[in-house]
Amino acid sequence: GAVVSQHPSWVICKSGTSVKIECRSLDFQATTMFWYRQFPKQSLMLMATSNEGSKATYEQGVEKDKFLINHASLTLSTLTVTSAHPEDSSFYICSARGPASYEQYFGPGTRLTVT
Amino acid sequence: AQSVSQHNHHVILSEAASLELGCNYSYGGTVNLFWYVQYPGQHLQLLLKYFSGDPLVKGIKGFEAEFIKSKFSFNLRKPSVQWSDTAEYFCAVIPPWGGNTPLVFGKGTRLSVIA
Numbered sequence: 676g677a678v679v680s681q682h683p684s685w686v687i688c689k690s691g692t693s694v695k696i697e698c699r700s701l702d703f704q705a706t707t708m709f710w711y712r713q714f715p716k717q718s719l720m721l722m723a724t725s726n727e728g729s730k731a732t733y734e735q736g737v738e739k740d741k742f743l744i745n746h747a748s749l750t751l752s753t754l755t756v757t758s759a760h761p762e763d764s765s766f767y768i769c770s771a772r773g774p775a776s777y778e779q780y781f782g783p784g785t786r787l788t789v790t
Numbered sequence: 791a792q793s794v795s796q797h798n799h800h801v802i803l804s805e806a807a808s809l810e811l812g813c814n815y816s817y818g819g820t821v822n823l824f825w826y827v828q829y830p831g832q833h834l835q836l837l838l839k840y841f842s843g844d845p846l847v848k849g850i851k852g853f854e855a856e857f858i859k860s861k862f863s864f865n866l867r868k869p870s871v872q873w874s875d876t877a878e879y880f881c882a883v884i885p886p887w888g889g890n891t892p893l894v895f896g897k898g899t900r901l902s903v904i905a
Contacts, residue, residue, distance in 0.1 A: 706890075707890040709892045709893075716878075716900070717897070717898070718880060718895045718896060718897045718898045719834075719880070719895045721892050721893075721894075724890060724892055726890065768833070768834070770892075770893070772890065777822050777841070777884055778836075778839070779892070779893050781826075781833055781834040782833065783832075783833035784833050
């Protein structure tokens with residue numbers, strides 16, 4: 676089956692610093708990648724949709740200058756949380772979709788803690 | 791607003807009891823439907839999906855779901871739950887908007903199975 680990896684799985688950073696999270700599709704080409712955020716005991720909230728080689732489309736209320744998304748290749752998308760603050764602490768999950776399927780394959784998630 | 795609704799926030803069952811988790815969506819037209827499971831500390835896993843055809847869909851680990859178009863429902867069922875089924879269950883829908891429309895998730899139902 677299709678595999679999506681995320682790195683790191685867990686990161687702690689100080690307030691004001693930036694953190695980059697990588698999402699890779701290991702055995703398929705991901706024409707579209709999605710970034711979700713999950714607060715404890717809550718559902719997944721879509722942050723943005725990115726297509727390879729083009730700018731990401733952000734959901735209402737998501738600051739594009741704070742959550743920088745780059746989808747430079749068909750197997751890699753990155754989410755950079757800039758000038759992180761404690762309220763950005765959350766579980767970030769990426770998901771990838773291939774060119775010929777509606778299915779989304781999910782990464783294992785990255786737990787970000789901002790101190 | 792168009793959405794995905796999961797009626798039960800937390801369900802507690804004894805082992806061997808039967809399970810039914812409700813899911814309703816409010817989109818018109820053709821939708822694609824999914825159930826995901828998230829075990830404690832783990833990432834999302836696909837339980838089953840419906841795209842077309844037989845409205846009774848069988849998934850992994852003995853789960854099944856029935857698509858009832860007239861009721862806009864896609865309820866998840868299992869005849870006999872086990873302690874290992876303790877997890878968070880998410881219903882998700884791809885709305886009928888075409889293109890790279892992402893999954894829209896319900897708020898999730900926590901299932902606790904007790905001995």
